Amino acid sequence: MKIARIVLISFVAVCLLVVVAFAAGDAAKGKTLFNDPKFAGGSKACSACHPNGKGLEKAGEKMEFRIMGGTQKSLEEAVNACIVNANKGKAIDAKSAQMQDMVAYIKSLKGAAGKKPASGY
Numbered sequence: 001m002k003i004a005r006i007v008l009i010s011f012v013a014v015c016l017l018v019v020v021a022f023a024a025g026d027a028a029k030g031k032t033l034f035n036d037p038k039f040a041g042g043s044k045a046c047s048a049c050h051p052n053g054k055g056l057e058k059a060g061e062k063m064e065f066r067i068m069g070g071t072q073k074s075l076e077e078a079v080n081a082c083i084v085n086a087n088k089g090k091a092i093d094a095k096s097a098q099m100q101d102m103v104a105y106i107k108s109l110k111g112a113a114g115k116k117p118a119s120g121y
């Protein structure tokens, strides 16, 4: 019976890991969206104004944003403010996978200032 218990515990652990990995969003996918002019139906890529995420290094830790005359209370709202006002796209669901990937990418920029980007360009 011991083996069955070990197998069960391992299985639960793997499931939890998968759930956490998905819930946390995928920074690599977020970066792809960030560079995509068609993201959220827009006409401009986020990277057109924030090349390589420049200027967003602190955004992952902020509680309040002021973008283009508005106040945003979360990173998701800030992303949507830029989608609507800057990219001329449509706001996306704050809980959607795309938003979580985008947020994961922006959070990954933390401390990137002054360092060479990992992608090598």
Ligand code: HEC
Pocket: 034, 039, 044, 045, 046, 047, 048, 049, 050, 055, 056, 058, 059, 062, 065, 066, 067, 068, 075, 078, 079, 082, 083, 086, 087, 102, 106
């Ligand atoms: C037309 C230019 C433009 C485009 C395109 C753009 N932004 Fe912005 N963004 C700005 C400006 C201007 C600000 C406010 C000033 C600032 O904080 O740099 C800003 C602020 C932000 C902030 C808050 C930064 C902070 O620390 O307060 C985030 C997050 C952000 N943008 C994400 C995005 C994302 C994600 C996209 C793509 C969906 C995007 N932006 C597209 C111009 C743009």
